Amino acid sequence: MTALAFDPPQPSRLLTELDRRHRLLTRYGLLTLILGGVAILLQFGDPRTLASGVGIWVKPAKFFISVSVFAFTAAWFMGYVRPERRDSRPIRATVFALIASGTFELAYIVFQAAQGLESHFNKSTPFHAIMYALMGLGAVILTATTLPLAWEIGRRPAAGLQRSFVAAVVLGLLLTFALGGMLGGYMSSQAGHAVGQVGGSVPLFGWNRLGGDLRVAHFLGIHAEQALPLLAAAVAGAPARLRWAVVLGGGAVYAALTLGTFYQAVAGRALLPL
Incomplete structure (x- = not known):
């Protein structure tokens, strides 16, 4: 392939x-x-x-x-x-x-x-x-x-x-379920999506800008299925070793970023403070 x-x-x-x-x-x-x-x-x-x-x-x-x-x-x-x-x-x-x-x-x-x-x-x-x-x-x-x-x-x-692209698609789909579903489930078990102070909003998305907002991490998790295949597509012409490094490293970084925004929200800190 x-x-x-x-x-x-x-x-x-x-x-x-x-x-x-x-x-x-x-x-x-x-x-x-x-x-x-x-x-x-x-x-x-x-x-x-x-x-x-x-x-x-x-x-x-x-x-x-x-x-x-x-x-x-x-x-x-x-x-x-x-x-x-x-x-x-x-x-x-x-x-x-x-x-x-x-x-x-x-x-x-x-x-x-x-x-x-x-x-x-x-x-x-x-x-x-x-x-x-x-x-x-x-x-x-x-x-x-x-x-x-x-x-x-x-x-x-x-x-x-390409096998590396197939891996990116599969990894993106799995992360969408694991991160999008898991973080969405946690959010739904709370009293609301905001944590801590509430005020202001991010244009278009409406995310809380004064305190934490659990929707940010949920959003990132749900869209892993688009992000990782697009990342793999961007390096489709590179040597195989580099493609695999980008796919696996990108998946790890994306998961860490998503979980980082989750812990930031749980701590009541805004992603884009006022």
Whole structure:
């Protein structure tokens, strides 16, 4: 396996390439992306805010876009699965689990937002406590869909992929589950995502800038599946020894960085202080 690991298409053909790799996941990613745009527009027509002062449609917009990116990434990685395996029972089950868990979580977030209520950390009634627990289960299932994909790509990768690139994809998928899932589970067990003082926010992401914010580490963990393959793609033309050093060293540094931001947040220290 010595062919170039990553040859991205032109932006105008990206959707076509995603569709070729996995039509259902691509269509789901496109649908959630469009709904994310709708949620953004709703913020201009619905001025209601949550108790935290954040607009009620901010969280639905973020989660629609997040699930969209997750689905598009899975669709792209399907291209690294051997063609004859893309319709196998384990892969079909993985796709179903991704769409079902993502849809459940998004549906409840929108349901709560429409009522002007928090979806996360809301245990104010037995109903909300049960739904929040189910959301947590859904999030675990969603991130766990990276595991069968990692197994399939690791054991039977598509022809023409550099072994170091395959390792980067597998490592990224495993870290997404291990770090994204683990840190997300810890965060959901707390009273909220902020630790210590609360004030200010990082543009676009809304992370706390006066104290710690557990969402930073969770964000990094979830996006390991994109970061490590992109790192490997950047050195695809280098000698094999250097490629492996970058993949393994990059994975270690990324994991350390993610855990470092987690411990920083637990200590109540802001990532980007005011």
